[in-house]
Amino acid sequence: MHTLQQLQSGQLAGMTRLDLGCNLSQFPREIFELADTLEVLNLSGNQLSTLPDDLPRLKKLKIIFCSNNDFTELPAVLGQCEQLEMIGFRANRIQTIPATALPLSLRALTLTDNHITTLPDEIGHCAQLQKLMLAGNRLTALPASLAGCSQLELIRIAANRFAALPEVVLHLPRLAWLAYAGNPFCAELERRAAMHQIDWNELEIGVKLGEGASGQIYQARHGANHVAVKLFKSAVTSDGIPHCEIAASLAAGAHPNLIAVHGQIANHPEGSDALVLDLIAPNYTPLAQPPSLASCTRDIYHASTTFTPAQAEAIYEGIASAVNHINSRGLIHGDVYAHNVLCNQDGGALLGDFGAASFCSPVHRQALLEIEQRALAHLHAELSARTI
Known part of the structure; x- marks a missing residue:
């Protein structure tokens, strides 16, 4: 992570990537000193709500991340950045996406955990789009124009308000990774999943084994058994919501090539969602x-x-x-x-x-x-x- 002082003193001249998270409420104009080289701009973890109208001065900008800020609208100026391929505005308060905010060069759009109700029809003009992350919003439909995004390979629309699975996703010729749990149309199937529970107080938690986007994995003991415990980080992950993962994990049943799931943890002292799984041998x-x-x-x-x-x-x-x-x-x-x-x-x-x-x-x-x-x-x- 870089500092504002480094930027202002000129120490970052020639950088191709800038990571600046220091409680910013305004876009630092000194960033434009990097206009000839900057390709990746990460302003996540600040208090920004706007981007400057002259952002396209960053003529080599390919990737911008502004997650965990205060945006209520996806900045329209993004659509004017001709080289921009990847946009990430996770966990803001975005409600609207202007039709002009989506550059034609876009390959990946991450808007997870916002308040979005509709996508503009113009998203269908993004013919290079491969990855679309929309979990944890308020969508009830996807535009038919999405069919024009024939390169789409991954879509996340879990934890929205769809009353039915959008038909348009079923006809995308390259789609290989799809998540849609946590929507009204699949709620009944998720409720039917058996939820075997294991009391938190029956576990002895050991060392942390690893961490992923959705949770942390710990070694533990349950009675005489060595197990692993997955503690979920938040209410909304990039793929969906924890209770849906738990339901699916338990519904999957046993198979020699699946990591076995023992049950859902009950009575966690902080109310966290968690799963008990097989502890995998270190040679895997x-x-x-x-x-x-x-x-x-x-x-x-x-x-x-x-x-x-x-x-x-x-x-x-x-x-x-x-x-x-x-x-x-x-x-x-x-x-x-x-x-x-x-x-x-x-x-x-x-x-x-x-x-x-x-x-x-x-x-x-x-x-x-x-x-x-x-x-x-x-x-x-x-x-x-x-x-x-």
Whole structure:
């Protein structure tokens, strides 16, 4: 994280990325001193409510993040930034999106946890859009023009106010990762999910094992068993809301290639949502890392990562079997990615993270399964490309 003093003193001259979170209430004009080089501007965690009309002076700007600020409208000036590919305004108080706020070069739009009720029809002009994050808003419909976004691969519309699954998403030719839980049309299916509970006081919490976008993982003991505990961070995650993940995790049932879920925690002293899961052996590691800013929707594999044909086949067949099992239980996983797969040297593979999982309605089942199969096809292609 940079400081305002560094910026004002000229120490950051020539920077391509600026991270400035220091309780700002106004856009620092000194940022324009970086106009010839700045590509990534992160102003998250401030008190900003506007951006300057001359923002396009940052002629190389590709990415802007203004999450956790005080915006009530997505700034229209963003649409004038011709190189802008990625916009992130999570957890503001945004209610409206002006038609002119969306640059044609847009690849990723994150507006999670706002107060948005409608999207402008002009979003259909964003032909390069690959990733659309809208969980935790007040949407009741998506514009039919979204069909023009034929490159869309990932959509999050969980925790909104949809009375039915928007038909337009079912016909997007490249869509592979979809989350829509926590909407009125799937509430009944989510309520039916069995919720086995484990009392917090029965657990001995140990060391922290890791942390993701939605929660923190701790080692724990439950009676004689070594387990893991996932404590959710907030009411709205990038994929949806905790109670939907919990319902889907328990509804998925047992499978050799799924990380087993023991139950939901009750009586947490701070009222936090939490799950008890199997503690995975340390020889299991993530297959890949989540997408980068540059890759947008595709996972990042270490350059040295390779597989024998037997390993690649075992990993893929195991995950495909787990996905088919989930689908047979009336769910889509919604996030079949290598970064959600743990594997060992023998090709043993475990699929986890049900944060994007959603219950399938019978009327849309076939279309939803086709979307899930595209995600599996991407995983297969990634494994094949690294097979020696």
